[in-house]
Amino acid sequence: MKIEIFKADITEIQVDAIVNAANTSLLGGGGVDGAIHRKGGKAILDDCVKIRNKQGGCKVGDAVITTAGNLPAKYVIHTVGPVWNGDKDEKSKLLSDCYKNSLELAIKNEIKTIAFPGISTGIYRFPKDKAARIAIKSVKDFYKISEIEKVIFVCFDKESYEIYQSLLES
Numbered sequence: 001m002k003i004e005i006f007k008a009d010i011t012e013i014q015v016d017a018i019v020n021a022a023n024t025s026l027l028g029g030g031g032v033d034g035a036i037h038r039k040g041g042k043a044i045l046d047d048c049v050k051i052r053n054k055q056g057g058c059k060v061g062d063a064v065i066t067t068a069g070n071l072p073a074k075y076v077i078h079t080v081g082p083v084w085n086g087d088k089d090e091k092s093k094l095l096s097d098c099y100k101n102s103l104e105l106a107i108k109n110e111i112k113t114i115a116f117p118g119i120s121t122g123i124y125r126f127p128k129d130k131a132a133r134i135a136i137k138s139v140k141d142f143y144k145i146s147e148i149e150k151v152i153f154v155c156f157d158k159e160s161y162e163i164y165q166s167l168l169e170s
């Protein structure tokens with residue numbers, strides 16, 4: 001498995017699956033979620049509504065998969081990160097679950113290349129440095145990671161990019 005860091009807009013990345021930092025309703029929101037639904041079109045929301053009707057949304061730490069509609073990726077994996085409200089082990093575990101459950105779903109769908117945004121590091125206020133450490137560790141330690149060819153960490157801002165760069169160099 002190869003790890004890459006991009007400073008980019010995740011909606012423009014051509015991989016088997018991009019991951020969305022969704023919310024429990026699966027009905028879209030701000031940040032990366034808004035961008036994915038805006039650019040991917042109605043097909044993504046239609047799939048999300050079907051999942052909602054079947055299982056009633058998505059729990060924090062869980063992941064679901066839909067089409068990527070008009071995006072260059074094939075699938076969108078929607079995962080719901082925890083809202084940061086102070087340093088609690090429970091929040092770190094839930095963030096780690098987001099990465100693990102997204103990878104599990106990727107493998108089930110024969111996805112070989114996957115791009116993650118900094119889940120929970122926007123509106124949900126998780127500290128970027130702590131979130132990046134959890135992201136990298138969760139991916140590297142995933143028990144079936146050899147079945148994935150490439151993981152891209154997509155950073156939207158320079159600060160996040162530099163954090164990932166320094167963590168991956170060390």
Ligand code: ADP
Pocket residue numbers: 008009010011021022030031032033035081117118119120121122123124125126154155156157160
């Ligand atoms: P959350 O609610 O999980 O915090 P956000 O969408 O608010 O989700 O933010 C998650 C991260 O995604 C933030 O670091 C934000 O800067 C980044 N982000 C926002 N838009 C995009 C985009 N188009 N591509 C990649 N990353 C993005």
